[in-house]
C-alpha cells in the first residue's frame with residue numbers, strides 16, 4: 383500500500399493519537415517494543431544541505447515492524463515545503479515484505495503534539511496556567527492535543543517572533559482558555575504550572591529562579607532550551623526514553639559533561655505507565671522533563687493507520703513489489 387497525507391489525516395484522530403502514545407509508551411515500559419537508538423546521516427559533509435534520521439521500531443502488541451526516515455532539508459522552505467520531511471516504511475514482521483509506505487508528516491506532527499499531552503497528564507500537579515515558549519508548528523500540535531485531555535485556563539506565549547504568536551493564537555479562535563502574549567520569558571514562566579519549550583533555539587530560554595514549586599517544565603526542542611540549573615535543581619528529572627535523552631536536546635551538554643547519566647532519571651514515563659516506577663509523588667516537586675521523541679511512536683501511528691484502513695475497507699493504492 384502507498385498511503386498519502388490526506389488518507390493518513392482522514393484515519394488518525396487526535397484522540398486515537400493520544401491513546402496510541404499512551405499505549406506505545408506503556409508497551410515500551412513493559413518490554414514489548416524493540417527500538418534501537420536513531421542514527422543520523424548528515425549529508426552536509428558532502429555539500430548537501432540536509433540530514434536524515436533512521437528510526438526503526440517493532441511494536442509487539444500490534445505486530446508492527448517499521449522504520450521512520452525523517453530529515454531536515456535546508457532548501458525546502460524556499461520551495462514552499464516544510465523543513466522537516468518524514469516517511470514511514472512498514473514491513474511484514476515475519477517475511478520482511480513491504481506492507482506499506484506511509485507519508486509521515488502528519489504522523490510526525492500529531493505524535494509530537496500528543497507527547498506533552500500524555501506527559502502532562504502523568505506528571506503535572508496543576509495545568510491551570512501553561513507557558514509555551516516557541517509558537518511554531520510543533521507548539522500548535524502540542525496545544526491542540528493538550529486541549530483534548532487537560533483543563534487549562536491561561537496559555538502564556540513567548541516567541542522571538544510576534545507574528546508567530548499572532549498566527550498561533552488565530553488558530554485557536556474558539557478555545558476555552560485565554561492567551562497572554564508575554565514580553566519576556568521570565569514574565570511567561572513566573573507562577574506558571576507547566577512550561578513547555580519547543581523552539582529551534584540553542585539558548586537558556588528558561589531560568590531556574592522563575593519556576594514555582596510544583597511546576598513541570600517540558601523541553602521538546604532539539605538543542606539547549608534551559609539553563610543547566612533548571613535540570614540541576616529540579617526535584618525530579620523525567621524523560622520519555624533514556625538512551626536518546628543522553629545524546630540530544632536540552633540534556634546533551636550536561637550528559638557530555640558527565641553530570642547526567644542513565645542513572646540520573648528519577649522518572650521514565652513509559653515505566654510509570656507500565657506501573658514499574660512512580661511518577662509525581664509530591665505536589666510541590668519541581669519536575670524537569672525532556673521529551674526527545676522516539677521512532678516507536680511513528681511506527682505505531684503508521685500501524686494504526688493501516689489497521690483503520692483495513693477496518694474501513696477503503697481502497698488504497700497497491701503495488702506488487704515482485705513485478
Ligand SMILES: NC(=O)c1ccc[n+]([C@@H]2O[C@H](COP(=O)([O-])OP(=O)(O)OC[C@H]3O[C@@H](n4cnc5c(N)ncnc54)[C@H](O)[C@@H]3O)[C@@H](O)[C@H]2O)c1
Pocket residue numbers: 494497515516517518519520521540541542543546580581582583585587602603604605673674675676
Ligand atoms: N521532541 C520531539 O518529539 C520533536 C518532534 C519534532 C520536532 N522537534 C523539534 O522541535 C523544535 C521546533 O520545531 P517546529 O517544527 O515547531 O519549528 P518552527 O520553526 O515551526 O517553530 C519554532 C518556533 O520557535 C521560535 N523561536 C526560535 N528561537 C526562539 C527563541 N530564542 N525564543 C523563543 N522562540 C524562539 C521561532 O520563532 C518559531 O516560532 C525543533 O527543534 C525540532 O527539531 C521535536
